[in-house]
Amino acid sequence: MAIGESKPSRVPARRLTLVALAAWLIILSGGFVSPALAQPAGPPKLKDLNGHFPMTVPETAEAWQARAEALRLQTRVALGLHPMPELADPTPTIYGRESFDGYTIEKLILESLPGHFITASLYRPVGDAAEGTRRPAVMYAHGHWNDGRFYEASPGEVARLIATGAERFENAAINHMQAACVQLARMGIVVVQYDMIGYADSQQISFDRAHRYGINDSDPPTTDDGWPLFTATAEGYGQSIMGLQTINSIQIFEMLRRLPDVDGERVAITGASGGGTQSFIATAVDTRIAGSLPAVMVSTGMQGGCTCENACGLRVATGNIELAALTAPRPLGLTTANDWTIRLPEDGFPELQQVYRMLGRPDAVRLFPGAHFPHNYNHVARTSMYGWMNQLFGLGLTEPVLERDFELVRKDRLTVWDDEHPRPESGVDHERKLTKAWAAQIDAATRPSESDSPEVAEQKRKLVTEGWGSILAWADAYRGMEAGNVKWSGPRAGQVVVASPPVPLTPSDDGIVELHFVDFNSRTIFANSSISVRDPFGGDERDRSPLVSNPRPAAAYTYGYNAPPTVRRLGVLLDALQAARGDRDFRYRLVVGDNEIVLAAAAAVAWPEGISDVVWKAVATADFDPLAEVSSIRDPNFIPNGLRYRGLAGLVSVLDDRLTRVGGGGGLMGTKK
Known part of the structure; x- marks a missing residue:
């Protein structure tokens, strides 16, 4: 395009x-x-994210398929993915390999929308895959833990997690996200842990702009260079932080599918809290993703409190249970905690089971309750996830798959930016240029032109009509x-x-x-x-x-x-x-x-x-x-x-x-x- x-x-x-x-x-x-x-x-009272969002399951598989098709379109429209923007070549910059016990960590930079970059850590198993095979892969989308990929829990929090049985090892308690990536790599899985916008190395759009709009940031003006996110013009074009993060997920998926050591048919996604939102949304809009395990997020209750989890039109006449059902019949795993997900076993999960039974895959949806812990992706929940991934990818490992300790790698070794890889343009100027160029892509895909062939004209008409x-x-x-x-x-x-x-x-x-x-x-x-x-x-x-x-x-x-x-x-x-x-x-x-x-x-x-x-x-x-x-x-x-x-x-x-x-x-x- x-x-x-x-x-x-x-x-x-x-x-x-x-x-x-x-x-x-x-x-x-x-x-x-x-x-x-x-x-x-x-x-009538307006609904908000703290309402009740139950799912009514259609009576037949055919009716569900029709509903799913309409809901998938609604989701893509809401996220600004219809038409899908033209993304940059999904060839990453990968460098700085460090070797550890059973795995390696590399630094990864990947362009998504032109001029906008994804930053990540790439975990790989040590050694080669079995002859004639390629490895499965997992996209790890983190939630709202401070500094994301660079997260470090406080000493008091570390002590509490170990004392309550939430964690076994101090390093895992310090950074549970790194613990998950290490263990998955030790299981033989390639893992990309990528930054949410405004976290860790992803600072082209700041944390305050992306996640604290209207609280910690000003409202910058529109100029000839473009308009900021959250403005009426940006929303009119369907441009949002949630849409950008979903685009990043899709671009990470495209990159993984092209890596020579990855089996592109066996790529799954997981994450907790806001990372859980990214997980089930990415799986909803891209049917090629093999499976999804959104932790402590999916429920009929609170739907996602951050601006990065909300987009205009996304949950009109629907909610997270039905959106998660768009994963069906692909495998779906869910975890709960003593938070808004606590009632999922009786309110929401039975409806998901109905959908999977109706599609002939009753065993493809799993629930791992954890109501005795607060909001988390702790060792107990991760152990359930490892078993789920083991079965999804047919790894043949003995269960339960348990973590062992690892060497904690901190920010100074994880950051992707250095003299040879300088930070790209950032700030509101970048934001304006991004939205304007994105809108130009949209206009080119939808507005008629005298040079359009009949086929192109019909495609544009179809996009606008849909x-x-x-x-x-x-x-x-x-x-x-x-x-x-x-x-x-x-x-x-x-x-x-x-x-x-x-x-x-x-x-x-x-x-x-x-x-x-x-x-x-x-x-x-x-x-x-x-x-x-x-x-x-x-x-x-x-x-x-x-x-x-x-x-x-x-x-x-x-x-x-x-x-x-x-x-x-x-x-x-x-x-x-x-x-x-x-x-x-x-x-x-x-x-x-x-x-x-x-x-x-x-x-x-x-x-x-x-x-x-x-x-x-x-x-x-x-x-x-x-x-x-x-x-x-x-x-x-x-x-x-x-x-x-x-x-x-x-x-x-x-x-x-x-x-x-x-x-x-x-x-x-x-x-x-």
Whole structure:
């Protein structure tokens, strides 16, 4: 994928109030309105990472496969991996080998996105693999232990770990991550322990930027060189720390597959806490990874507290149990502790077992409880992991596989940077350049060009169609009305309106009911019908969308669990139109102005069997795009990933000949004038 031009400048257009088209309650002439509508309940409470996220298992394997395909797409969209960015050549710089008892350690530097580098330690077994064979490999993704790869527990913590039976050896208690890598290498496995962004040698984006956004760092401005992460523009392109870390995992996987001593079909991943998040997410998005053991992370409870574990759209109408289920039918191992995972044996793991049984692999999912220890990846949990890896790779070792002591290697010997391998550019300047170049790749992959071959044009259209389809599918979580006797459910529990009989809409000879939208304060009236609509999400969203309570004002804490305002309203709009239609056989034609075009186009994309087409009576100029003008994640027009899929132009391009634009300063790509 060639790197194209950067994000184009936009001609300012007047600010839209999509709430004018709003998320709606039907009021039907000929029916009556319950008291609940006259005094509606407050807006539905936003979900956050501390909610309850159970999994409902589909009834058949076929239904699960369909759900898994949609969820995998949702995950890739949320992480900025659809389209997958063009990564650098996965050829690493490996140097500085040191030999120890049964293993070696080398320093590793690997470019992921152009100009952005992964830093790591490479552990290898001593000696050659059996003739004609190559070794299995493990990607070790660490969690939020201070300094990551360079971690050293305090003397008091070391004493506590040994006294409680959590660790057997002092060196393992000092750095349990190094202990795991050493033991896996002694088992005959190649291991890469790679740094999370902002940890150890990975300082191109600082710890405070990546993991303490809004607390320990400033909010740097956008410049001509690009925009920082966490801005509305970055989120509009689907650019996040979690996405970058997942890209790093995929690039490490690609590198391992190409090493001459590694069997590319036998590469697994493990890690604890935040490293557990990286483990099951990488396995979800890349089906080539052989197996995953995320420790003390997967549960129906807390979903991941750090900005590096959250991305807009990732957990809308889903959660970590279902995301971990995307590993199926590949082997999946889990550990628990006296933390948010403590209830996993009865809440979450049975559902995972259902999925694996349904797919004919009941023994491929394992749980290793450890409720007597606090949050950890200690010797007891690691011993379970060694046995699991032994079976996964068919190593034939006698179990239990127990660690023995090792020589602790500290920061001064592990760091990858030296005079011959100088540190790359870092800081906010690097961050801006990275996001701008990444966006240029996205634009080149999605925006039409006169030089596109028919095959390339179709591929671009497919990417945009799939992307918008995945975003708009979030609206399903905000539906729940029934024609004739309409009741709110789910997020709108407590708000009730009864409508009987259905709206008396008369279709034309060609089976079309034409609805004209006009603004009227906080309502939208269909000017030529008896339908009017009110906003159940609260009037505050007209100017400033609410966010969840969190000291870090990252969009992912809200929109990782809740659809953006436009998509929430879309769900209620579709309910309203379906309730008004009842069981009659007609389709709607939506006639709208500039204020309503985003939601009307979204509705037509999401419900083609109910909406025949959209007529856009435009006043705005040809480059009009409210999604591109958003400068705050609290803007009601903010749609995460909307810019990735070409904004309004991309949305209406999905409609193709189902949208007619009349008036204004010209047409958008994919529309008729």
